[in-house]
Structures are given as structure tokens and as C-alpha cells.
Amino acid sequence: MKRVYFIGIGGIGMSAVARYFDAKGFGVCGYDLTPSPITDQLIKEGIDVHFSEDLNKIPQEFFSPADTLIVYTPAIPAEHIELSFFVANGYRVIKRAEILGEITRMERALCVAGTHGKTTTSTLLAHLLRQSHVDCNAFLGGISNNYHSNLLLSDKSDLAVVEADEFDRSFHKLTPYMAIITSADPDHLDIYGTAANYRESFEHFTSLIQPNGVLLLKAGAPVAPRLAEGVRLFTYSCDDIRADYYASDISIREGRMFFSWHYPEGCLRDVELGVPVRINVENAVAAMAIAHLNGITLNELRVGIASFRGSHRRFEKVLETERVTLIDDYAHHPVELDAAINSVRELYAGKRIMGVFQPHLYSRTADFYQDFARSLSLLDDVILLDIYPARELPIPGITSRIILDLIEHSQKALVTKEELLPYLQHHTIPDVVLILGAGDIDRLVSPVKQFFQSLC
Structure with missing residues (x-):
């Protein structure tokens, strides 16, 4: 494989994968329905993007089934002119989730799933790792305000933070090393049909965690884990002291938010949250837990939480x-x-x-x-x-x-x-x-x- 063509390249998740392959030296171009700030940035980075269903807009070197991979988003209809052409002419055509799944089997993937909070939590986890001695790669579902990107690449770490999207059961293509489930409130019922089916999809996701991995589950989430042998289960909460990881002493002082972070071995007190919003305390508890399990020091946690600046369009x-x-x-x-x-x-x-x-x-x-x-x-x-x-x-x-x-x-x-x-x-x-x-x-x-x- 030498080239990757993306149908729906302007999506937040698709653009991260496109940037990944571009950074690795592959030929990359793609189609999207309308221009956007994301496609504008991709074009500035040298990636060819067009906005009409037109095979003539695709560079000639991409018309080679032997060495061109086609990646598409589930939002693209089956009758899309370009998608139909590539399917009919023997190209390898896969969804974004499948190629992301292959990446998670090449790296140690830290996957963040849930109806709510997964973008902020995964972005916060990536920031904690990035600013520490551990480092990471990251495929995010939002633009990090710290790094102004949805993709982070590392030449020294095999950890990869991945936002695990439940739409279209995409997260079933992943193989997590560690996973967080932030919530399982029913959504996407056009896909799942019932709330029970939606919750079951999260239970299946837990079965994909690698042996000897970790599941960090929001306390009270209606998910019955199906864990492989050796997978450790922890719970977390904003303020439930029965959880393995939780917060206490949450306060706002002159517009700045502080809390104490409790973990199984002790407590890190008076931590400042860089984005002072109560809903982010719970996200921080989860991100800090997985970061700590991967070797980040307590002082690095304190510095990282204080310097976090959030994600684009997340409060x-x-x-x-x-x-x-x-x-x-x-x-x-x-x-x-x-x-x-x-x-x-x-x-x-x-x-x-x-x-x-x-x-x-x-x-x-x-x-x-x-x-x-x-x-x-x-x-x-x-x-x-x-x-x-x-x-x-x-x-x-x-x-x-x-x-x-x-x-x-x-x-x-x-x-x-x-x-x-x-x-x-x-x-x-x-x-x-x-x-x-x-x-x-x-x-x-x-x-x-x-x-x-x-x-x-």
C-alpha cells in the first residue's frame, strides 16, 4: 500500500487518520461534501481535497487497486459515485473503524468509549501522557486546544489514545489494551433499535480488551463487563467514595476549580483543573487513573491537569x-x-x-x-x-x-x-x-x- 484515498475526509475522525498516513509518508487525498475549517487545514498541510463526486478530481496515481486503499465514513451513502466505482473495480474498501482497528493492534491502545465525555476524556488523557515522560500517539474526536490538532504522533511511545465511537458499532473493530467507558445512556437508536441493544454493544466492547489489560468503568453505568482472563476492572466517579478512583473537596475559588483525586494507594490533594467546569472533574478522574496506570508520576498528573485547555467545541x-x-x-x-x-x-x-x-x-x-x-x-x-x-x-x-x-x-x-x-x-x-x-x-x-x- 502506497496511497490512501478518504471518502469523507473532512470528518473529525477521518481527518486524524488521514493526517496519520500523510505523516507516515503515504500519498493521501480525499473527498468531502463541503469545505470546512478542517478541510481548509488539510489543504494547507498539502493534502488534496475536493468537494464534488467526480472521479476526474482524483489524482491519476490513486487509480491503482494494487497499492491504493480506500477508506470511507459510514455517513457516505452506498450509491456515492466514487465509493461505487472503487467497490466495483476491485479496490480494498474499508470503513475508518477498520483501519483504526488495525492501528490499535499495532500499538497499545487506550480506548475511550461512552455516550458522553469521550472526546474530553480522551483529549485530557492524551495531554497528560504527552506532557509527561511517557508520551503517546492519539487519534482524537475533537481538536485539542493545547495542540490545535486531532492527531498526536510520538517517535518514542507505543501507546495510542483512541476515541472509541459507538455509532454503527465502529468500536467493535478496536482491540484495546486499556479502555474507559464514561457512560451508556441510550443513543443512536436508529442503529441499535433499543436501549438494551445499545448497552449490549458496550458489553461486547469490553470483551475486546486484551488479556491482562484494564477496564475503567464509570460507577453505576449499566454495563455488565465481559472480560478476558487477567483483565483488571476498576470503577471511577466524580464523588462516589465507593469507586476505586474519585474526587472530593471540589471547589471554585475566584473562577478556578480545585479538587482532590483519590486513587487506590492514596490521595493527590488540591489539584487545579485547567478547564474549570464541574463536568470535567469526572473526566479528569478517569483520565488521571489510566495515565497513572501507565506510569505517569503524581507531579506530572498535577502539572498536566492544570495545563489542560480543553477541546474545540467542548464547553x-x-x-x-x-x-x-x-x-x-x-x-x-x-x-x-x-x-x-x-x-x-x-x-x-x-x-x-x-x-x-x-x-x-x-x-x-x-x-x-x-x-x-x-x-x-x-x-x-x-x-x-x-x-x-x-x-x-x-x-x-x-x-x-x-x-x-x-x-x-x-x-x-x-x-x-x-x-x-x-x-x-x-x-x-x-x-x-x-x-x-x-x-x-x-x-x-x-x-x-x-x-x-x-x-x-
Whole structure:
């Protein structure tokens, strides 16, 4: 294999694998549906990317089944012109999860799975290892604010931090050395059908951990592990003292967050969390546990946690002025909305909080619209955008309106993306604005930020 062609190269996970092969000296290029900051950066790095289903856009040297691998994302439809061509003409065509699975069998993989928290936890774990004497490689599901990348490469470590995605059962292709499961709240029911099937997929994931490896399981997560011989099981929690790893003495002092980290052999006291959000304390407990099990010293843990700067679109503060604070977050599940909103309430007690939310997928909206409405009712003002369809066709009767109608206060509106800025211009500006969602709502963060800056 000399070349790798990526169909859906602009995805956060796909782009990390593309960067990996580019860094290893392979020929790399790819297709994506629309330009984005990720594809812009790939192009700057010298990777050829095009945005139309057109075989003529692909460099001629990639038309060689003997030495060209085709990698695609499950979001690409089977009838895609390029994908159909490569399948019909004898190329080796695999999903991203399969090639990532091969990488996990070449390295000692530290895999982070879960409905919520896996991006922040894996990014934090990678940072802890990276800034220590241990080091690591990492394939992340978000852009690290410390390294401005979703890929970390090391020439001295065989550890690889991998975000393990449960969508389409992708994480069943991995072979973890150690694994974290942060949560198993039902999601992707368009794929799994039932909550029981969803939980079972995590149980199968635990069976893939290598003998003599480790599973670190969130205390209370509804997962019955199926562990190979010699795999050690530990539990963790934000504050449950019955867990093997937990936090205590959580406090906020002048906008800075501290906690004590308990591990089986002792306690590391008064640790400062670089991203002072309560939901990140639990993520930190898990990341510190796996880092410590891989040889990081207590002092390196303390330094790493304090210097962590979070991930792009994971409770990311993008603007703070005397008049308004703007926070961008990827939350797209009701449990994630609850966590984000409650964290803002704690950090900005007594402030008026507005949320701008774009539901992601018709199927997820159909499954959870009542829970979305309950979560959004925790805000003082709610602006809903239309559903982002991603890979799905519309479902009759499923629109953002069914969420809006159930929100329990009158300060709510349904607008298009084009109407958002005009709406804000004629609305009383709150103290804190949360941008929420996993679709293309991130394209609105910059113009909203510019609008608020113009008010200063």
C-alpha cells in the first residue's frame, strides 16, 4: 500500500487518520461534501481535497487497486459515485473503524468509549501522557486546544489514545489494551433499535480488551463487563467514595476549580483543573487513573491537569466581555444539555442564560424531543434552529417545533440560521449565551462572536 484515498475526509475522525498516513509518508487525498475549517487545514498541510463526486478530481496515481486503499465514513451513502466505482473495480474498501482497528493492534491502545465525555476524556488523557515522560500517539474526536490538532504522533511511545465511537458499532473493530467507558445512556437508536441493544454493544466492547489489560468503568453505568482472563476492572466517579478512583473537596475559588483525586494507594490533594467546569472533574478522574496506570508520576498528573485547555467545541469559552460571555458546546443529547446548562448555572450563578440549540438528526429528535424540551427549560431564553439532518431523510411530523411547544416558558423562538443574527440584534442580550449542537451550528459561532464584540 502506497496511497490512501478518504471518502469523507473532512470528518473529525477521518481527518486524524488521514493526517496519520500523510505523516507516515503515504500519498493521501480525499473527498468531502463541503469545505470546512478542517478541510481548509488539510489543504494547507498539502493534502488534496475536493468537494464534488467526480472521479476526474482524483489524482491519476490513486487509480491503482494494487497499492491504493480506500477508506470511507459510514455517513457516505452506498450509491456515492466514487465509493461505487472503487467497490466495483476491485479496490480494498474499508470503513475508518477498520483501519483504526488495525492501528490499535499495532500499538497499545487506550480506548475511550461512552455516550458522553469521550472526546474530553480522551483529549485530557492524551495531554497528560504527552506532557509527561511517557508520551503517546492519539487519534482524537475533537481538536485539542493545547495542540490545535486531532492527531498526536510520538517517535518514542507505543501507546495510542483512541476515541472509541459507538455509532454503527465502529468500536467493535478496536482491540484495546486499556479502555474507559464514561457512560451508556441510550443513543443512536436508529442503529441499535433499543436501549438494551445499545448497552449490549458496550458489553461486547469490553470483551475486546486484551488479556491482562484494564477496564475503567464509570460507577453505576449499566454495563455488565465481559472480560478476558487477567483483565483488571476498576470503577471511577466524580464523588462516589465507593469507586476505586474519585474526587472530593471540589471547589471554585475566584473562577478556578480545585479538587482532590483519590486513587487506590492514596490521595493527590488540591489539584487545579485547567478547564474549570464541574463536568470535567469526572473526566479528569478517569483520565488521571489510566495515565497513572501507565506510569505517569503524581507531579506530572498535577502539572498536566492544570495545563489542560480543553477541546474545540467542548464547553469552549470563545468570548468574555463585561457585557456578555459566549460559550460553544457540542452537546446534542439531553444528558449533555443538562450537564452543560447546569455547569453554566454553577459558574455564572444569578446570571441570565440564553441557549441556541440545533437538534441533530430526525431520529434522535423523535426519540428524545420530550427530554430535549425538559433540558432546554432550564435556560432563561431558548432559540431553536431547524434540525440538522446529517445522513437522514426527514421523518413526517418531526421538526424543531415539537421541542419548542414543550419548553416550559415563553422566552423561546424558532428561527432559521439566516434569521439568528437579526433576531439577536432585536433581542435583549443576556449575560451568557450557549451555542449548542453537533451539526453545522459551529459555522454560526464566529458571526455571533463578531456581533457581540461590536456591542463593546
